[in-house]
Each structure stands twice: as structure tokens, then as C-alpha cells.
Amino acid sequence: MRVFVVGANGQIGRHLVKMLKESDQHDVRAMVRKEEQADEFKADGIEAVVADLEGAVSDIAAAADGCDAIVFTAGSGGSTGLDKTLLIDLDGAVKTMEAAEEAGIARFVMISAIQANNRENWSEKIRPYFAAKHYADRELMNSSLTYTIIRPGGLLNEPGTGKVKAEANLERDSIPREDVAATIMAALDEEATYNKGFDLVSGDDTPSEALSKL
């Protein structure tokens, strides 16, 4: 699969792009916001395109043209305001879904947040962020795409352990970003994850083992 990574310059995105680049099974095209970011990827031999999640759906569709799957791992981040939460995490995500449909790319993997599906478990401090993720996920479930919604727990920068736990509903826990990226890799063509959402934290199984049980 040629995988279009939205948010390639993010912390999960960088792990994922590297894994896709090293993979025998997949190719990667990184979508980034700035030319400098694209140049950095290109210097590493990685295909990269510049597109803006606040721009037109057709621009995103053109950037993704010819890919077989889209991974949405962009996030407005903690340093921006809730305007970007609405315009990137929600509207930018849905625009990417519409771009996938426009470009005829059926496979879509969304990186969400643990328990974004259950209002009563939204993190109290960042409820508005969870609302944005929740409705992006709902739009994806209502789309025509073959989706997988991965809802990781608290994200850590420490090296991955290679072992995860993936279930429809899990208690809040944490997981290294590298293990989230490895789980995205395993999910891409794992049919057990098609049209499903699941929570993801550190655990005892390899990503492939964990996903095959879904």
C-alpha cells in the first residue's frame, strides 16, 4: 500500500513515516504544512507534499492522489487555541475524509484519543478537545470509507516496548508514541480492524496479535 500520512511532521507521524519507509510492504507519502518540512523528508528520500488542512478538500485530494490508504495523525496540539481544535482536529479531519472519497481512497485510519467515544469518560480538563475528536470519529463512522479508529491512551515519548493492548473499551493508561505507530502499521491491512474503533494502551501482545483479537 502507498500510505498518505496526514500530520507526518507530528510526533506519531515521524515514527510512522520512518516505519513505512523501512517497510517492504508499503510506500509512504508525507503530507506536511510547510515547504521546509517537505524538504526535510525529501532529504531522507521520502516522498512529501505540502497541503493545508484549513484549505480546500480538492487540494488535499490532489495531494493524496494515487495513494491506497490515508492515516490521519494530525493534531492542532496543546500550544494552539480551540479555534484550531475546531478547524484542524474536527473540520480538517472531516475534509481529509472527503478528500479520500474524492480521490477514491477507501482505507482510512484515524488516530483519536482513549474513550473519545464515551462522553462520560472524556478527560475533564480537555473536554472540548475530546468533543472535537468524538465528532470527527462519528463523521468517519458515517462515511463510506473502510475505517479504523485507534484511540491511544496518554502518549509517551519513551521508546516503544513493542507490546500493546487493544480493546473496544479500556481503562485510561499510557503508551509510547512509537508503539502507536507500530499499531497503525499493523492495522493498515488487518481486516479485523476494518470499520472498528478501539482503545490502545501498553500491554502484553505484539500489535499484530492484539489486533487479530478484535
Next chain:
Amino acid sequence: MRVFVVGANGQIGRHLVKMLKESDQHDVRAMVRKEEQADEFKADGIEAVVADLEGAVSDIAAAADGCDAIVFTAGSGGSTGLDKTLLIDLDGAVKTMEAAEEAGIARFVMISAIQANNRENWSEKIRPYFAAKHYADRELMNSSLTYTIIRPGGLLNEPGTGKVKAEANLERDSIPREDVAATIMAALDEEATYNKGFDLVSGDDTPSEALSKL
């Protein structure tokens, strides 16, 4: 119809509650956030209940129990932050839809904003607000409810003219809040508005005439 008005204490809500109260065809139950607000309505002989759009769906469903239609005209307003835009205008609206389904109330009228359906026409200064309204409207269209989405132009406090224009897509223009309320009244059991959304500005037709052309 017994009509449950969410946002009864808002500026459109107050006009609407008064019209429903004076109507021979309809009854009204006002939903408000505070006991004092409920007491004011009750002093005017209007049924009123206290419920919180940031609370549980089941509480909203209980508050609406026995009604035949719901009008959502609540808004977080200009004086609050985008946290409330996400939690009231989007999540509160969708909770109200879920409450309608839970309470078996099929008819739902949403007050949105002109061209909230077209990203390219969102008011640049308040794009995040338009995003919230857009996705609330999309959730309604994906629900099982018999919906009408009314998207008024710039809201004025001057007295109504009794004359409006209602079409699927209109140029930005303005309309008195009193005329929006009169259009909601006319839409409640007007089948030409079922499962449709339309822009609304001041015009040359009575609300009934305008809606029958949809």
C-alpha cells in the same frame, strides 16, 4: 403539538415561547439553565423545566418527555469561549438529538446559521463557530429524526416585518429575530420543510408562503 424549546431564555427563544403560548394549535415547555429563569416563565403561565446541555442525555430526555417536537435555539453566545462553542453549540445540540430519540420525539427543528452548510461561505471572523454549527447540522441529517434546519442570516433585534425569504442557498443578508421565531412556528408542521435545511433572510413572503415553496 407540545413543543420543547431548548434555549428558551435566548433572544429567539423568548419570541418563540411567547408565540407558542399564544397559539391555539401548540403548547410549549421551556427548557432553561437556571431556576430563576424557570420561575420567570412560570410567573407568565408558561411550563418550564431546568436542564443542562452539559449534563446527561437522559436528563434532557426526561425534561422533554411527553413533548411532540423539539426546537434547538440555544447558543453559547458571543461572551463565552470556544470551549462552550464545542460543548453547547455542537455537543449540547447532538445530546438534544439523542434525547429526542430516547424520548421518542421525532420532530426536530434546528436553528443554525446562514450557509453553515458551505465551508467556503463561513464567516471568516467566526469560522470555528460555523464549524460547530456545521457538524451539529450534519449529525442531525444523519439522525433518525424528522428534521428542519433553519439557517438565518444576521440576526436583528428590531421588530419583525412578517415577511421572509427561504431558499436552499441565499446571499448573506439579515433578519429580525422575531421573524425567525415566526418561521419556526410555521415550520413545525409544514411537511415541505421535513428533512430539509434552508437559509432565511428578510423577504416578501409570509413564513407560510415562503416555506410552502421549499
